[in-house]
Amino acid sequence: MSPVSIALNRFGYGLARGEQPPGDPQTYLLRQLDAYDPAPRTIAARAGTRGKTGEMLELLRSLRREMQQAGKTGMGGTVMAGPMNDMAQDNPRAAALAGLPPEYRAKFLEARRVLIDDLAVRVNVATASPAPMVERLVHFWSNHFSVSVGKPGTQFEAGPHEFAAIRPHVLGRFSDMLKAAALHPAMLLYLDQFQSTGPGSPFQQRRGRRAAQAGRRGGLNENLAREILELHTLGVDGGYSQADVTELARALTGWTVPGIGRVGRFAEDQPNGAAFVALAHEPGSRQIMGRRYAAGGPDQALAVLDDLAAHPATARHIASKLARHFGGDTPPASLVARLEADFLKTGGDLASLTRTLIAAPEVWVPGPVKFRTPFEWFIAAARLSGMDALPPQRIARVLNELGQSPWRAPSPAGYDDIAASWAAPDVLLRRVELAERMAQGAPAEDVLARAEAAFPDALSDTTRTMLKRAESGRQALALLLVSPEMMRR
Numbered sequence: 001m002s003p004v005s006i007a008l009n010r011f012g013y014g015l016a017r018g019e020q021p022p023g024d025p026q027t028y029l030l031r032q033l034d035a036y037d038p039a040p041r042t043i044a045a046r047a048g049t050r051g052k053t054g055e056m057l058e059l060l061r062s063l064r065r066e067m068q069q070a071g072k073t074g075m076g077g078t079v080m081a082g083p084m085n086d087m088a089q090d091n092p093r094a095a096a097l098a099g100l101p102p103e104y105r106a107k108f109l110e111a112r113r114v115l116i117d118d119l120a121v122r123v124n125v126a127t128a129s130p131a132p133m134v135e136r137l138v139h140f141w142s143n144h145f146s147v148s149v150g151k152p153g154t155q156f157e158a159g160p161h162e163f164a165a166i167r168p169h170v171l172g173r174f175s176d177m178l179k180a181a182a183l184h185p186a187m188l189l190y191l192d193q194f195q196s197t198g199p200g201s202p203f204q205q206r207r208g209r210r211a212a213q214a215g216r217r218g219g220l221n222e223n224l225a226r227e228i229l230e231l232h233t234l235g236v237d238g239g240y241s242q243a244d245v246t247e248l249a250r251a252l253t254g255w256t257v258p259g260i261g262r263v264g265r266f267a268e269d270q271p272n273g274a275a276f277v278a279l280a281h282e283p284g285s286r287q288i289m290g291r292r293y294a295a296g297g298p299d300q301a302l303a304v305l306d307d308l309a310a311h312p313a314t315a316r317h318i319a320s321k322l323a324r325h326f327g328g329d330t331p332p333a334s335l336v337a338r339l340e341a342d343f344l345k346t347g348g349d350l351a352s353l354t355r356t357l358i359a360a361p362e363v364w365v366p367g368p369v370k371f372r373t374p375f376e377w378f379i380a381a382a383r384l385s386g387m388d389a390l391p392p393q394r395i396a397r398v399l400n401e402l403g404q405s406p407w408r409a410p411s412p413a414g415y416d417d418i419a420a421s422w423a424a425p426d427v428l429l430r431r432v433e434l435a436e437r438m439a440q441g442a443p444a445e446d447v448l449a450r451a452e453a454a455f456p457d458a459l460s461d462t463t464r465t466m467l468k469r470a471e472s473g474r475q476a477l478a479l480l481l482v483s484p485e486m487m488r489r
Helices: 003-010 025-035 052-069 073-081 090-098 102-128 132-144 154-169 174-182 185-190 202-214 223-232 242-252 262-266 298-309 312-327 333-346 350-359 374-385 392-402 425-440 447-454 461-468 473-481
Strands: 286-288 291-293
Touching (some): 003 025, 003 447, 025 132, 052 102, 052 154, 102 132, 102 374, 102 392, 132 312, 132 374, 154 174, 174 223, 174 298, 223 242, 242 286, 242 298, 286 298, 312 350, 374 392, 374 425, 374 473, 392 425, 425 473, 447 461, 447 473
Antiparallel strands (some): 286 291
16 A cells, blocks of 8 residues: 555545545645534534433333333333334334334334434535544544443434534543543443432432332442443553442442433533432542542542543553554554553643554555454445435445444444454445445446545556456446455555
8 A cells, every 4th residue: 555545545534536645645634633623514403302312211211100000011121122222123123113102102213313314414424524534533432432322312312422522522632532422421321320329329318218119220330430441441451440440430420311300300411411410429539540539529520530531551542442443453562652652641632642643654554454344434435436415214224234333333342443343254245235236326437547546556456457347337336346445444
């Protein structure tokens, strides 16, 4: 790969149809930091959904109560998890929705529409962006702070989580992104933090024995605390203990989603769309990773997150993941050390970290170092083929076919970032089938010239010959979209 091809494809999402290859690769990438728009028109015009999550959860709670009164308690789990669990299973979902009262069915369908529209916004912004490298960073960080839409209410929040908690901070400070992403309603829902209450909190004390007898869930939940330490900041070997997990969970109590239950009347709105209920917060000071935090309501958790963001183990963890994403499945130790040093020196300045990445010689090695994930391949293919903004339903269907729909990772760790997870024959076959369909609806003239521009001084003789021998422009475009140059970066 030539330096220009590396700048286009390893750092970004490839050349868009009609664009010219850059003259100076590094200058091209650095200019994108200024060209990046954290709130492009399609995101700014997105219909507000704040409050929808609380409405859905309250409807579901009402439905559960009605079903319990009717002696159908065994169906509660189905109502909470089934209808929105998998968009690919149309018939089971339709059957589940058909069994709901009209007002509940309407809310589930509304949530599905919001999710599909937000998927389309994400794809179309990346496809048309003049700063594709920064869009790649948005998606990298969104996967780092992964949320999944398998739980009711998260469909309203997954898009805003990326649009409002990730995008504004992608070139800002890691500590600000950490607080915005970890305490966003999407994360609070996904990891059950919205149900976590301090054992010694006024709310939990008042619940007492009656709540336990009624079988209502409550008490301390450690899910979010564990993932913040293990995935978002320090890493698996970051030196934290189970006691640190429990203490962080206590510091996080009170952070919840607005508009839920009677306790919601006491909620204080927070800047990121979440709410804080002081009555549910565990009183007292905390000791986490050797540091003591005074009692302080919502500020207690924020102070802990600030310190975790600046911890040396966090610098190492973030540097390793970023190096793996841009420098190879087994990145050079020197690249990890270079990024780690910048993170520590700047206190987690992500713009500086990005500039250090761009300047790192380890990322400019000639041979391909990464296999494109399905989402990366799809965005690159859409840009290169010159497709206009795609309709939401089609985008949702395509991403599901490819096996990497955003906001549906199988675990809080997000989607894998190594070739072994995406290079299976059946996965590649889906790309071939989709490439044929994309080529049928895209401009198909001058495909060879387009290929030379997209992979300057990097197009292989084999690919060039294959494109020349194609029977038509559309066949040539389909072949280009599944060429080795398109599969690796």
